Amino acid sequence: MWTFPVVLRVMRRHRDKYHCSSLPYAGSLCSLFSTNALQIESDFIGVEKEERDFDLLIRSRTKMDHAKCHHAQLLVSGKAQNKFFSTRLVNLYLHLGDVFLSRCTFNWIPKKDVFIWNCMMSSYVRCGFFSAAIDCYRKFLLSSGLRPDFYTFPPLLKACGNVLEGKRFHCSIMKLGFQSDVFVAASLVHMYARHGYLGVARQVFDDMPFRDIGSWNAMISGYCQNGNAAEALDILSAMKSQGIKMDSVTVCSLLAIFAQFDDALSGILIHVYIIKHGLEFDLFVNNALINMYAKFSNLGDAQQIFESMVVKDVVSWNSIIAAYEQNNDPVTACLFFKEMQSTGLKPDLLTVVSLASSFAQVNDSRNSKSLHCFTLRRGWVLKDVVLGNAVVDMYAKLGYVGYALQVFEELPAKDVISWNTLITGYAQNGLASEAIEAYHLMEECEGMPPNEGTWVSILTACASAGALKEGMRIHALISRNGLIADIFVGTCLIDMYGKCGRLDDAMSLFYDIPRNTSVPWNAIISCHGLHGHGDKALKLFEEMQKEGVEPDHITFVSLLSACSHAGLVDEGQRSFQVMQEKYGIKPGLKHYGCMVDLLARAGLIEKAYDFIQNMPIRPDASVWGALLGACRIHGNAELGTLASDRLFEVDPENVGYHVLLSNIYANAGKWDVMGEVRSFARDRGLRKTPGWSSIEVNNTFEVFYTGNQTHPKYEEIHNELWILTAKMKGLGYIPDFRFVLQDVEDDEKEDILTSHSERLAIAFGIISTFPKSPLRIFKNLRVCGDCHIATKLISLITEREIIVRDSNRFHHFKDGICSCGDYW
DSSP: OOOHHHHHHHHHHTTTTTOTTTOHHHHHHHHHHOTTSOOOOTTOOOHHHHHHHHHHHHHTTOOHHHHHHHHHHHHHHTOTTSHHHHHHHHHHHHHTTOHHHHHHHHHTOSSOOHHHHHHHHHHHHHTTOHHHHHHHHHHIIIIIOOOOOTTTHHHHHHHOSSHHHHHHHHHHHHHHTOTTSHHHHHHHHHHHHHTTOHHHHHHHHHTOSSOOHHHHHHHHHHHHHTTOHHHHHHHHHHHHHTTOOOOHHHHHHHHHHHHHTTOHHHHHHHHHHHHHTTOTTOHHHHHHHHHHHHHTTOHHHHHHHHHHOSSOOHHHHHHHHHHHHHTTOHHHHHHHHHHHHHTTOOOOHHHHHHHHHHHHHTTOHHHHHHHHHHHHHHTOTTTOHHHHHHHHHHHHHHTOHHHHHHHHHHOSSOOHHHHHHHHHHHHHTTOHHHHHHHHHHHHHSTTOOOOHHHHHHHHHHHHHHTOHHHHHHHHHHHHHTTOTTOHHHHHHHHHHHHHTTOHHHHHHHHTTSOOSSHHHHHHHHHHHHHTTOHHHHHHHHHHHHHTTOOOOHHHHHHHHHHHHHHTOHHHHHHHHHHHHHTTOOOOOHHHHHHHHHHHHHTTOHHHHHHHHHTOSSOOOHHHHHHHHHHHHHHTOHHHHHHHHHHHHHHOTTOHHHHHHHHHHHHHTTOHHHHHHHHHHHHHTTOOOOOOEEEEEETTEEEEEETTOOOSTTHHHHHHHHHHHHHHHHHTTOOOOGGGOOSOOOHHHHHHHHHTOHHHHHHHHHHHHSOTTOOEEEEESSOOOHHHHHHHHHHHHHHTOOEEEEOSSOEEEEETTEETTTTOO
C-alpha cells in the first residue's frame, strides 16, 4: 500500500511521463476509475469539468491504488491544492478507510478555511472516527485562528461520547449565538435525547424560534428511543396541529415505539398512513415495517413487505433474517441468509449476530465455528462487544462452555451484557458454581453494576445449585436497588426460594409482587409441584382463574407436573382436557410427556403406552423417557425394552437411557443382558453421569460422590454412618439389595448402599452442624429406595428435618416420615 510520501517520490521520478501538458494518460486513468466517468481533456480546460470528473470518480467508489494515481496526477499538475480537489481527496481517503492519507492530504493544504476544517471533521464523523473529529476541532481552535460557523457543530454533537462533551459544545454554541439555527438546535436535541437527557432536549426544542420537520423528528425519536411513547405522541399531535405532515423518519420512529409496546393497532394505522401518502416505496420505511411486524410475530406480513421491495439493502436482509430468528424459526432465517448471499451482498455485524443465534438454536456446531472464523478473519469479534456477546452466547447454547469463556476473556471491552451472557451460559450448562463465581468476579469490576438481566441469571444459578445463602444475599441487594417489584426478578426470587426448599418464603414473595401475568403464577405452581403439593398447586390454579389471569402453555406444564408428582391422575387428566377445551391451547411435547409420566408413575403403564400410540405428533425423548423411568420403578422389562429401543432411535447419545435399561435388567436378575447393555454404551464412548450430593455448611459447598473416600473428614463420616446404621437396624431396618446394581456378595452390597452420596452428605451435615438443626441436601440423580428408607429413619433418630432435592422433586424427611408419602 502506498503512503503519501511515496506518491510524491513516484511523481518526481516520472515527472516527464505524467506531465499534464498533454496528459494522454489522463483519459485512460479516468476510464479505468469508472466506466461512467467523463473523458478528461488533455489540456484540463475548464475547472468545472475537472470538478465534475472528480466528483464522478468519488461516486464510483474507486479502489485505493486508482485514487492514489489520480492524486499523484493532481499533485504534478499543481491542482492538488485546489479547495475543491483537496476537500474531495480528504473525503475520498476517509471513505476508503485510510485515515492517515486523509490526514496527510489535509495537512498539505496551505491555507485552510472554515469550510475545509468542517469537511475534515464531518468526514471523520461520517466514517465513525468520533474521537478524531473532536481532536480535529481542538486543533482548529488552537492553530487556525478561525471562528466556527453554523456547519461546525452538528457533526461534532453527533460525535459526543458523553453528555459532558455535548454540554461543552452547547456552551460554545450559545457564546457564538448559533442556538437559533435550526440545524444546530436539532443536533442539540438529538445529542441530549441520545444520552437520555430528555428534559434538556425538550427545553432546547421549545426555545427554537423555527422548527422544520427534522427538529420535530429529533424530539419524537428522542422520546421513542427512551421508551416514552406518551410524550412522543404528544409531540406528534403538536406537529400535526401546525400542519406539518409526517415523513419517512417520523413514521420509522413511531413504528419502533409501537413495536416496543406491542401496540399492533397503532402500528397498522401507521402502515395505512404510509400507503396513503406514498411512503410504501421508501427503503427505510419498509425496513421499519418488517421489524415492527416481526415484533408482533406476524411473519407473513413481514415477509410480504420484504418480497414486495424493489430495492433491498443489507438492513432489509438483516431485518427479515432477525424476524425469523427472534420468532424461533432459525431454519427459515438461515435460508434467507443463503438467498442474501446469492445476491452478492456481504453480511455485516448484525447479520452475524442473527446467524449466531440461529445456528445455536438448530445446534449447528459446524456452521457456528465457521461463523466464528469468519468474524476472526475480519477482526470483528475483538472490535464489537455486541458481536462478541453473540458469539459467547452461541457457544454457551451449544454446550461449548470452554470456547465461550475463551471468547469472553479475549473481548477487549466487556459490558454488563457480556457478564450476563457468561453467567447464563454457565447456568444453562449445569455449572451453577461457576456461574456464581463469575458473578463474584463481576462484582469486583469497577463501573459494572448489575442490571435486571444479571439478577435473573444469577438467581437461576442459585436455584440450580441450591445456594440458599448466596440467594438471600442477592435478595438483599435487589431490595436495596428497589427492583423487588420487577416481575421477572421477583419471579426468579420465588423460583430460587422454592428450589432451595423455602416454600413459605416463596409464597410470601409471591403475594408481594404484581400477579397480573402468568409468569409468577407459573413459578409458584411449579414450586409446589416440586415439593409434592399437588393439591395446593391446583388451588393456586383456581385462584389464578378467579383473579382473571389467563394461563399459558407453561402454566399447564407446571400443573400437570405437580399432579404427576402427587399421583393425582384424575385431576391431571381433567387439567389436560381444560387446557384444550376451555383455553384452546394445543398440547406440545412437554404436555404429552407430563401425561405419560402421570399415568406411568401411577402404575398405569399400559394406558400410558396406549396414550403414546394415539399422540397426534411424533413422541420425542422426553415422552419415551417418562415411560422408561416408570418401567424401572414398576419392573416392567418388556415395555422398558420397547421404550428404550425408541429412545435409542431419537436420542442415541444419552447415556441415562442405557443406564435405566440396564437397571431394569439388574432388578430382574438378568445380569448377562445388563452387561450387554453397559458394554454397548461403553463401546459407543458413553459414560454414566456420576452420582453426587452437596450440602452447604458455613457458607461452603461440600460435594460428595458415591463411594468417595478422599474427604478430609472421611473417618468421622464413616464412624457416624456405622453408628446410624446400627441404630437403624435396631428400629427394624433391613438393607434393600435391589438397589445395588452389581453382582457381588451381600456384605459388599451393604457397604455400597452405605457409601451412596446422599448418606455421606447427611453424615457430614450431622457432625458439622448443631444438634437438631435442619439439613439441606441436593442430589443430581433420583434418590434410591433404600436411601429413602434410611433417611426417614435418620430423621427420626437425630430429631432433624432433612430436606433432599433430587433430580425429580423435594423430599422433606421429619419424624420418620417423608412428605412424598413414598410416592416419587
